[in-house]
Amino acid sequence: xxxxxRLERYVVxxxxxxxxxxxxxxxxxxxxxxxxxxxxxxxPENIPIPQQNAAYQIIGDVKRLGLFLKLIEVxxxxxxxxxxxxxIVIHYLPQILKEIEGLHYQYYDPYGLFIEDSSKKTKSWxxxxxxxxxxxxxxxxxIVSNSxxxxxxxxxxxxxxxxxxxxIFKSIIExxxxxxxxxxxxxxxxxxYLPNKNVHAALCGVEILLELFxxxxxxxxxxxxxEVRMAVHTGPSNYIFDTGVIHNxxxxxxxxxxxxxxxxxxxxxxxxVFSDLGGxxxxxxxxxxxxxxxxxxxxxxxxxx
Amino acid sequence: xxxxxxxxxxxxxxxxLTGGKKSSLPVEYYDYQELKRILRKCNExxxxxxxxxxxxxxxxxxxxxxxxxxxxxxVIDSEGIYNDPSEFFHIGxxxxxxxxxxxxxxxxxxxxxxxxxxxxxxxxxxxxxYSDVKSNLNLPSTGWDEIKxxxxxxxxxxxxxxxxxxxxxxxxxxxNLDRAIGTFKRYVExxxxxxxxxxxxxxxxxxxxxxxxxxxxxxxxxxxxxxxxFKNIFDVEESLFPKFVSFRxxxxxxxxxxxxxxxxxxxxxxINSVFHLxxxxxxxxxxxxxxxxxxxxPEVLKRYFIEIGEYENRTILRLKRIKI
Numbered sequence: 100x101x102x103x104x105r106l107e108r109y110v111v112x113x114x115x116x117x118x119x120x121x122x123x124x125x126x127x128x129x130x131x132x133x134x135x136x137x138x139x140x141x142x143p144e145n146i147p148i149p150q151q152n153a154a155y156q157i158i159g160d161v162k163r164l165g166l167f168l169k170l171i172e173v174x175x176x177x178x179x180x181x182x183x184x185x186x187i188v189i190h191y192l193p194q195i196l197k198e199i200e201g202l203h204y205q206y207y208d209p210y211g212l213f214i215e216d217s218s219k220k221t222k223s224w225x226x227x228x229x230x231x232x233x234x235x236x237x238x239x240x241x242i243v244s245n246s247x248x249x250x251x252x253x254x255x256x257x258x259x260x261x262x263x264x265x266x267i268f269k270s271i272i273e274x275x276x277x278x279x280x281x282x283x284x285x286x287x288x289x290x291x292y293l294p295n296k297n298v299h300a301a302l303c304g305v306e307i308l309l310e311l312f313x314x315x316x317x318x319x320x321x322x323x324x325x326e327v328r329m330a331v332h333t334g335p336s337n338y339i340f341d342t343g344v345i346h347n348x349x350x351x352x353x354x355x356x357x358x359x360x361x362x363x364x365x366x367x368x369x370x371x372v373f374s375d376l377g378g379x380x381x382x383x384x385x386x387x388x389x390x391x392x393x394x395x396x397x398x399x400x401x402x403x404x
Numbered sequence: 405x406x407x408x409x410x411x412x413x414x415x416x417x418x419x420x421l422t423g424g425k426k427s428s429l430p431v432e433y434y435d436y437q438e439l440k441r442i443l444r445k446c447n448e449x450x451x452x453x454x455x456x457x458x459x460x461x462x463x464x465x466x467x468x469x470x471x472x473x474x475x476x477x478x479v480i481d482s483e484g485i486y487n488d489p490s491e492f493f494h495i496g497x498x499x500x501x502x503x504x505x506x507x508x509x510x511x512x513x514x515x516x517x518x519x520x521x522x523x524x525x526x527x528x529x530x531x532x533x534y535s536d537v538k539s540n541l542n543l544p545s546t547g548w549d550e551i552k553x554x555x556x557x558x559x560x561x562x563x564x565x566x567x568x569x570x571x572x573x574x575x576x577x578x579x580n581l582d583r584a585i586g587t588f589k590r591y592v593e594x595x596x597x598x599x600x601x602x603x604x605x606x607x608x609x610x611x612x613x614x615x616x617x618x619x620x621x622x623x624x625x626x627x628x629x630x631x632x633x634f635k636n637i638f639d640v641e642e643s644l645f646p647k648f649v650s651f652r653x654x655x656x657x658x659x660x661x662x663x664x665x666x667x668x669x670x671x672x673x674x675i676n677s678v679f680h681l682x683x684x685x686x687x688x689x690x691x692x693x694x695x696x697x698x699x700x701x702p703e704v705l706k707r708y709f710i711e712i713g714e715y716e717n718r719t720i721l722r723l724k725r726i727k728i
Contacts, residue, residue: 298640302637302640302641305636305637306634306637309633309634309637312633313629313630313633316702316704316705317626317702317704378646379636379639379640379647379648380640382648382728383636383728400726401726401727402708402724402725402726402727403724403725403726403727
């Protein structure tokens, strides 16, 4: 993200005209623990740091660490909620938000964070840093009997069918702020990072199965139904620009749930995902026991006979 | 089933069946020569009303029609010249109308009675019928742009009602209930828009959605299907009701005069019968559809419906339920 001089100037003004140096330091500590302005700026402990110098020092540090947007998120929170019961007005916030929107980022109030706006759909939401670890929820989709389908139908029919499935998968996932990290010939991987990621991933799975049901009824060019298996699991994972090379325990577990425990035309959730769902959504899933004795949770579309 | 009217004096007798009004059942008009040409070309199921005052021509016509499969015939004796109408029934007629019968307002009902008779006593399969009916009414090809206030059109008409009104009114304050119903109404609106439908009336717990009928497609049926299929997504993501919502839906294909700013005082047989079907016949949580609308559903959807009986002389089908 390229930060313009004008945006930088607004943030310096916002900090220096809204907060004293001590408060600035305390606020920055929310994103950089043990942050020490004297240490960073070289001013001796017994000499007060001028507010503008302190602001410039903070901007330089957060930019270097890739935490510029995090600082703005904290400033918005301070303006909204105050600090320890004290109301604090942060000046120049409207101007700052306008400048950031110009960089195609949008502030999502319910999440309290910036993510790229709807014109961009990068795999990092515009905020993940290469090589760093985060908590994600993943959804894996796999086409059932892929090899047989490829053998039995012309390339044109297969291409059309699989492209349609990818379109369904992508649109439903991106509608709930998820991202498609991988799409191979016979399936793909979607990732969710923002708040409510378990609920969003589970809902996406349900909606994809329903949409695929309609697709099979009305649009599918195969002489049979296109069937999929889907699994959702949550856990830590590193983020790498080339998401295709990411391998870790979370993804291995996801694969095992999908391959070993998921029937065609169904969606299976791990316990960690299910426990986050709450009332109505949880009722759509039926528990079943794995070999280990632990539970997984399954959804499939079941019609009256 | 196509309904044909055959007469040597078309202009004179043209309005005999319908009184000159547009009817929900379209009637095609031909002279005898034209009728024979039509019959040579088509093998659709037809009911042909013969209004022929010349006994010889009538005799030849009856002889010609009697041997044909899927052709049913009836006699219109507008001049009152045939003394013993039962003779026609003895040789296969399905209806006889003379001047003493006033059918102008009840023509569709009469046809339904005839169809019921055919189902019961003659070789006539249900659910294969009507599909060849092309209405001569205004059939908007592109949808709402062509629909004018005060004119009669054929619509798929869908009555939708949230179940459990009394219980909900007891449990909820008015403003909270209005807000929760608002979420459901928006869901109906969102799905109906995808199929060129519009909420025409909404009052409290229920409303009517209209889909202009283009003479061929029954996409409105897909709307109803999706409304139920994706209901749980609505329940989780949008609904303000704490429990899963239950709603009933009744769908019919019929004609009505369209009035844009409807204040709920429209007088229409079609609307009345959809209301009755929805309120009195359809059980909570069910989606019922009349045979008239059902036959226009895409074939692939039909196997998800089951026949559950008759209401007001119409065969009614219900969408199978999704188990949770």
